[in-house]
Amino acid sequence: MANFTKATSIYDWLNQRLAIEKVEKVLGSEYWIPKNINFLWAMGMILVVTFVLLLVSGIFLLMYYQPNVDTAFDSVNFTIMREVGYGWLWRHVHGVAASVVFLIIYIHMFTGIYYGSYKKGREMIWISGMLLFVAFSAEAFSGYMLPWGQMSYWAGMVITNLFAGGSLHADGLVEWIRGDYVPAQAFLTRFFMLHVLLVPLAIIGLIGLHFGALRIPHVNNLDGEEIDFEAESKKYLAGDKAGSKVIRFSNDFMSKDMMVVGFYLVFFFYLVFYHYGFAMDPVNFDPADGLKTPAHIYPEWYFLWSYEILRPFSTDIGLMAFAFSQVIFVALPFLDRSPNAVPASRRGLFKYWFWAMLIDMIALTAMGKLPPEGAFSTIGFVAAVVFIGLWIALPIITYFEKKV
Amino acid sequence: MFANILISEINMNDNSRRGFMGKAFGGVAAVGAVASLFAMKRSWDPLPSVKAAGFTTLDMLGYKENELVTEKWRGKPIFVLKYTEEMLEAMDEAQKPRVITVGEASYLVTLGLCTHLGCIPSYEKEDKSFACACHGGTYDIVGNVTKSPPPRALDIPPFTIKGNTLVLGEVGPEWLKMKENGLTL
Numbered sequence: 001m002a003n004f005t006k007a008t009s010i011y012d013w014l015n016q017r018l019a020i021e022k023v024e025k026v027l028g029s030e031y032w033i034p035k036n037i038n039f040l041w042a043m044g045m046i047l048v049v050t051f052v053l054l055l056v057s058g059i060f061l062l063m064y065y066q067p068n069v070d071t072a073f074d075s076v077n078f079t080i081m082r083e084v085g086y087g088w089l090w091r092h093v094h095g096v097a098a099s100v101v102f103l104i105i106y107i108h109m110f111t112g113i114y115y116g117s118y119k120k121g122r123e124m125i126w127i128s129g130m131l132l133f134v135a136f137s138a139e140a141f142s143g144y145m146l147p148w149g150q151m152s153y154w155a156g157m158v159i160t161n162l163f164a165g166g167s168l169h170a171d172g173l174v175e176w177i178r179g180d181y182v183p184a185q186a187f188l189t190r191f192f193m194l195h196v197l198l199v200p201l202a203i204i205g206l207i208g209l210h211f212g213a214l215r216i217p218h219v220n221n222l223d224g225e226e227i228d229f230e231a232e233s234k235k236y237l238a239g240d241k242a243g244s245k246v247i248r249f250s251n252d253f254m255s256k257d258m259m260v261v262g263f264y265l266v267f268f269f270y271l272v273f274y275h276y277g278f279a280m281d282p283v284n285f286d287p288a289d290g291l292k293t294p295a296h297i298y299p300e301w302y303f304l305w306s307y308e309i310l311r312p313f314s315t316d317i318g319l320m321a322f323a324f325s326q327v328i329f330v331a332l333p334f335l336d337r338s339p340n341a342v343p344a345s346r347r348g349l350f351k352y353w354f355w356a357m358l359i360d361m362i363a364l365t366a367m368g369k370l371p372p373e374g375a376f377s378t379i380g381f382v383a384a385v386v387f388i389g390l391w392i393a394l395p396i397i398t399y400f401e402k403k404v
Numbered sequence: 405m406f407a408n409i410l411i412s413e414i415n416m417n418d419n420s421r422r423g424f425m426g427k428a429f430g431g432v433a434a435v436g437a438v439a440s441l442f443a444m445k446r447s448w449d450p451l452p453s454v455k456a457a458g459f460t461t462l463d464m465l466g467y468k469e470n471e472l473v474t475e476k477w478r479g480k481p482i483f484v485l486k487y488t489e490e491m492l493e494a495m496d497e498a499q500k501p502r503v504i505t506v507g508e509a510s511y512l513v514t515l516g517l518c519t520h521l522g523c524i525p526s527y528e529k530e531d532k533s534f535a536c537a538c539h540g541g542t543y544d545i546v547g548n549v550t551k552s553p554p555p556r557a558l559d560i561p562p563f564t565i566k567g568n569t570l571v572l573g574e575v576g577p578e579w580l581k582m583k584e585n586g587l588t589l
Contacts, residue, residue, distance in 0.1 A: 157522060169589060176445075180454050182479030190448070291474065291481045293523040295537060315555060372539070 028250035032233045034221040035247055041219065042260035043108040049261050050101045050268075051207070057093040058196070065146065067192035069185050072148035073287045089272075095279040096271045098140055102302035104264075105133060113332070114354055116224055116341040121217040123333040128210040130330045135203045140300070142195035148188060149284030154297050156183040156191070166316040182290055224342040296371060304368030305361045309388075311372055312381035321384060328391050335391065338398040346404055349397040353390060360386050459573040461566075462513075464506040472527040474516055477561055477572040481516035481524055483534075483547075491532065491545055502546040502560070502587055504578065507568050514547045514558035525558075534558070560588040 007013035014020050064084050066075040080087035109129070112118055118126030141159060145152045160183070164174050179186025218229055227245050236244035247253055271278075283294050299307050310322040328335075340347055344354040360383050367380035460477040467473055467486040475482040487503065487510045495503070503510045518525050523538035533550065534543040542551040547558030564576025582588050 161522065175450055176448055179448060179450050180479065181450070181458060184454075184479060186451065186454065290479050291476065291524065293538065297521070297523075297538075 028254075029248050030233065030237075031215075031249035032229050032236075032246040033219055033249050033253040034225075034227055035245055036221040036223060036225065037219070038222060039260050040107070040111040042257045043104055043111060045254075045257040045261055046104050046264050047101065047108065048207075049265070050097050050104060051203070053093055053097045053268075054101065055200075057090040057097065060087075060090040061094055062196060067146070067189050069148060069188055069288070072146065072188060076147045077285065092272050092276040092279075094143075096268065096276050098143060099279040099300065099302065100268060100271065101136065102140070105136065106302070109133070109329075110354075110358060112220075113357075114344045115220055115222070116336075116343070116347075117220040118333040119336065119339075119341040120226075122213075122220065124213040125210065125217065126333050127330060128206055128213050132203065132206045132210060133329075134326075135199055135206055137303070139195060139199045139203060140302070142191040142199060144300070145183075145188065145191045146195060147284060148288045149281075150286040150288060150292075150294050151281050151284040151297070153183055153288035153290065154294055155299060156187065158297055160187075162319065162322070166319045183288075220341070222343070224340075298369060301365065301369070304366075305364035308364040308368035308380050309384045311368070312377060312384055321388060324391075325387065335394045336398045337395050338401040338403075340401060340404050342404055348401055350401060353394060353397060356386070357390050360390065459571060462570045462572065463568065464509065464511065464570055465568050467509075467511070470529065470532075472529075475572075482561060482572065483512060483514050483516040483527070483558070485512040485527070485545075487511065487545070495546070499544065499546040499548060501582065501585060502548070502557070504560075504563070504565075504570070506565050506570055511570075512546060513563065513570065513572075514560050517559070518554055519549075519556050519558065520554045556589070557587070 002016075004016055007016065011020070061080060064075060064079050064087065066072055076091070080091055112126060112129070141155075145156050156178075160174050160177050163177055164170050175181055178184070179190060218227070221227065225245075229246060232244045232246045236246055236248075241247075281300075286294075298304070306322060306325045309325045310318045312318070313321055336350075338347065338350065344351045363379065363383040364387065367376050367383060370376040372380065458478050460475060460482070462475060462484065467484055469486045469488045470491070471486070473484045475484055492503070492510055502512070504513050505511075516524050518536040518538065518541055520536065520539055520541050523536050525534040525536040525541070525543065527533075528535055532545045534547070536542070536554070539553050540551065541549065541554040543554070543558055544550050547560075549557055560579065560582055561572050562575045563579050564571050564574045565578060579588075
C-alpha cells in the first residue's frame with residue numbers, strides 16, 4: 001500500500017488518492033497544441049459541445065417519448081411539443097443539433113483532408129473519425145424512425161430494403177433486421193434501443209479512441225510541420241513561451257477554442273429559436289401509414305450525396321456504388337500514396353482533386369434533393385461517376401506527386 | 405484482433421498445465437460466445453405472433469368486377485381486381501398466365517408496391533392499367549410492366565386456393581407454378 005500522510009487540504013486529500021494533479025497535467029495543462037493553427041482546429045470542440053447538447057436534450061425527450069407504434073407520434077407531436085413545459089425546446093435543440101452536427105463533421109473531415117491530417121502516424125485518428133461518422137449516421141437514422149411519421153416509416157422501409165442486396169433478394173435478412181415483414185412494433189422498439197443505448201455507447205467509446213489516437217502524433221498544424229513536442233514543451237516550461245511552437249491545451253488553447261464555440265452557439269441557437277424548420281420535414285408530421293407512400297422519399301440533407309450515388313444507376317450497380325461511397329473514405333490514408341503531409345495547395349494535382357471532390361459532393365447533395373428528372377438526372381449521374389472516378393484517380397495522381 | 409490476443413496469450417504448442425488451462429478457458433469462452441451470439445440472433449427474429457399473423461384469408465366472392473380493392477397482408481397493400489369478360493378476352497399469351505382463377509371468376513392478385521422503389525401505384529379504371537406517381541412506371545391489367553423504370557412485373561404474393569377463398573402467405577401449387585415460370589419472385 002502506498003504511503004498516505006495527513007492531508008493538508010481537500011485538494012491534497014484527493015491528490016493522494018486520485019493523482020488529480022498528474023491527471024490535470026496529462027489531459028490539460030501539459031497536453032501540447034501547436035500555435036500554427038486556425039479556427040478550423042476548433043471543430044472538434046464544437047462537435048463535443050454539440051454531442052453534449054444532443055445528450056442533454058435527448059435525456060429530457062426520453063422522459064416523455066413512448067416507443068409504441070400507436071402512441072409514438074402523439075407522444076412527440078402532442079405530449080412533448082404541447083404539454084411538457086419547454087418540451088419544444090428539447091425537441092428543436094435535438095433536431096437542429098442532429099442536422100448541424102453533420103455540417104460540422106463534414107467541415108472537420110474536409111479540414112483533415114486539406115491539411116493531410118490522416119498521414120504520418122495520424123491514420124488511426126482518421127479511421128476512428130470515419131468510424132464515428134458511421135456511428136453518427138446510424139444514430140441519426142435510428143433517431144429519425146422514432147417520431148413514427150410518414151418519412152420515418154418510409155425511410156425505414158427503403159433503407160432496410162437496401163439490405164436485400166438488390167438481385168440477391170435477401171428478404172429474410174431484411175425481415176430479420178425489422179423483426180417483422182414491414183417496419184412495425186418490433187422495428188420501432190429495437191431502433192429505439194439502438195438510438196438511446198447501443199449506438200450512443202459505441203459513439204462514446206469511439207470518441208475515447210479518437211482522442212486517444214491524437215495523443216502520440218498530436219494535432220497537425222497549418223504547414224504540416226513535424227514538431228518535436230518534447231523539445232518545444234521544455235522550451236515553453238523553461239519560460240520561452242514566445243519562442244516555443246506549442247501552447248498548453250488548457251487553459252490557453254481552450255480559451256481560443258471556446259471563442260469559436262461561442263460564435264457557433266450563437267449560430268446554433270439562432271437556428272433553434274428562429275429557423276428550426278429546416279430540420280423538421282413537413283411530411284413527417286403525418287402519422288406513419290403503410291398503405292400510403294409519400295410522393296417523394298428523400299433522406300435528410302447530410303445523406304443526400306450518398307443517396308444520389310445510389311439513385312442514377314440500375315438497382316445492383318447503384319447498390320455497389322452506394323456501398324463503395326460508404327466505405328471508401330476510411331481507406332483515404334492508404335489510397336493517398338504521396339509522402340507529403342502538407343496543405344493541398346502545395347501538393348500539385350491533389351489540390352485539384354480536393355476541390356473537385358468537395359464540389360462534386362455539393363453537386364451530389366443538391367441533385368439528391370431534386371426529383372430525378374431531365375437535366376438533374378444527368379447532372380446527378382455525371383457527379384456520381386466523377387465521385388467514383390476521383391477515388392480511382394487518387395492513388396495514381398498521389399503516386400506521381402513530387403516530394404516537397 | 406481479439407482472437408489474435410487470445411492466441412498469442414495461450415501458446416498452443418505449450419503442453420504444460422498453464423497451456424492446458426489456457427486452452428480450456430479459451431474453449432469454454434468460445435462456446436459461450438457462440439451460444440450468446442445465437443441467442444442474440446434469435447432475439448432479433450420476428451416473433452411467433454408476427455409470423456402467425458402473416459396469413460390473410462380473402463373471400464373471393466365479395467369482389468365486384470373492374471373495381472380495385474386494396475387488402476392488407478403482412479402490413480403491405482395487396483391489389484385484388486376481379487376481371488370482366490371483356491378484359492379476359494382481350495388478353496394475350498403473355499398476360500394470361502398471371503390470371504388467378506378461383507371458382508368461376510378470375511382475378512388479379514398482386515402486391516400493391518411498385519417493383520422499382522416500393523411506392524403504391526394507382527389503378528386507372530378507364531385505361532385499365534396501373535400508374536406509379538413516383539417515377540412514372542406503368543403496368544398493364546395483369547401487372548406486367550408497360551413503361552420502365554420498374555425492373556419486373558408486380559409481385560404476386562404466395563397464395564393457395566381453398567374453395568372460394570384465397571389464403572395469402574401459404575404456398576399453393578398454382579403459385580409455385582407461377583414462381584417456377586418466372587412470373588413472380
